[in-house]
Amino acid sequence: AQSVTQLDSQVPVFEEAPVELRCNYSSSVSVYLFWYVQYPNQGLQLLLKYLSGSTLVKGINGFEAEFNKSQTSFHLRKPSVHISDTAEYFCAVSEVGNDYKLSFGAGTTVTVRA
Amino acid sequence: EADIYQTPRYLVIGTGKKITLECSQTMGHDKMYWYQQDPGMELHLIHYSYGVNSTEKGDLSSESTVSRIRTEHFPLTLESARPSHTSQYLCASSGTGVQYFGPGTRLTVT
Numbered sequence: 001a002q003s004v005t006q007l008d009s010q011v012p013v014f015e016e017a018p019v020e021l022r023c024n025y026s027s028s029v030s031v032y033l034f035w036y037v038q039y040p041n042q043g044l045q046l047l048l049k050y051l052s053g054s055t056l057v058k059g060i061n062g063f064e065a066e067f068n069k070s071q072t073s074f075h076l077r078k079p080s081v082h083i084s085d086t087a088e089y090f091c092a093v094s095e096v097g098n099d100y101k102l103s104f105g106a107g108t109t110v111t112v113r114a
Numbered sequence: 115e116a117d118i119y120q121t122p123r124y125l126v127i128g129t130g131k132k133i134t135l136e137c138s139q140t141m142g143h144d145k146m147y148w149y150q151q152d153p154g155m156e157l158h159l160i161h162y163s164y165g166v167n168s169t170e171k172g173d174l175s176s177e178s179t180v181s182r183i184r185t186e187h188f189p190l191t192l193e194s195a196r197p198s199h200t201s202q203y204l205c206a207s208s209g210t211g212v213q214y215f216g217p218g219t220r221l222t223v224t
Contacts, residue, residue: 032211043120043204043215044157051211090156099164100145100208101172104156 002027002093006105013081014113021076021108023091030096033074035065038088038107047089050074061085086112117141120205120216127195128224135190135219137205145208146188150174150201151218157204163188195223 007022025031032051036044048059055067065076074091091105118139127133139146144165149157149172159172163182177199178192188207192199202220206213 034212036215041218041220043217044206046212046214049212094211099162100211100213101147101159101162102157102213103173104158106156107154109154 002031002095002098002103004091004093004103004105006089006091006108008108009106010109010111012111012113015083016080018077018079019081019085019110021089021091021110023074023076023105025072025074025091025093027072027093027095032094032096032100033065033067034092034094034102035059035063035074035076036090036092038090040087044090047076081110081112083112083114086110118205118207118214118216120203120219122219123217124220124222126222126224129194129196131195133192133195133221135203135205135221137188137190137216138186139188139207139214139216140186141207141209141214142185143207143209143214144185146182147206147208147213148172148178148180148188148190149204149206150176151204152201161190195221197223199223 003026005024013019035047050067058064089108092102121136146163148161151157158174160176161180204218205216
C-alpha cells in the first residue's frame, strides 16, 4: 500500500527567501507523484506532477520538485517566495495501475511574512 | 471552459436531515472521486467511480452513498446527517492520471 509523509507541518518563511517542503513516500511499485496547493476555503490546485521522464519537474508559480527514487522523496522548492504563496501544500502519491487513486500527506502550512 | 463544480459551497443543517452534495464536471472524464477533509488534516478517499454505473468505496469508511448515472455527474448522499459528518467534502475527476478538484463543500451538522 502507498503512503506519504510530509516531514514539516508548518514552515514560516520571509518574503523573497527560498523554501523547501519535504515529502517522502512508501510504495512497493512504481508511482506517480503530485504536489497540490490549497488556499483558504478553496479546493486543491495542481502545482506539478511526476509521471515519468525527467526527475526534475517544473510547475506553476515558479515551483519545482525533484523525484529521488533511491530516497523515495519528492521535495518541493521555490527559490523566492511571495506573500501570495501562503497556503497549505499537499504531497500525494498514486501507484501505477491503481486507477490514479491518490494518498495524501498531512499537509504543510507555509506562512510567508514580509 | 472545462471545469469541475460543487454545490452548495457551504451547508449548515440539522441532525437527521437527508442531504445531497452535488458534483459535476465538463471535462468528459471517466474517473471521479470523493474525498473527506477535516480541518488541518489530509484528504481521505471515501468513494470513487470508473464510469457510469460503477462505484466503489474508498480507503476511509463513510456512511455516505454515491451514484453515477451520467458521466458528468457524481452526487454524494447522506440519508441522515449527524454531527460526526461535519467536514469538508472535495470532489475530483481524472482523465489521464491527474486529478482535478472542485472547490469543495463545507458541511456543518448541528
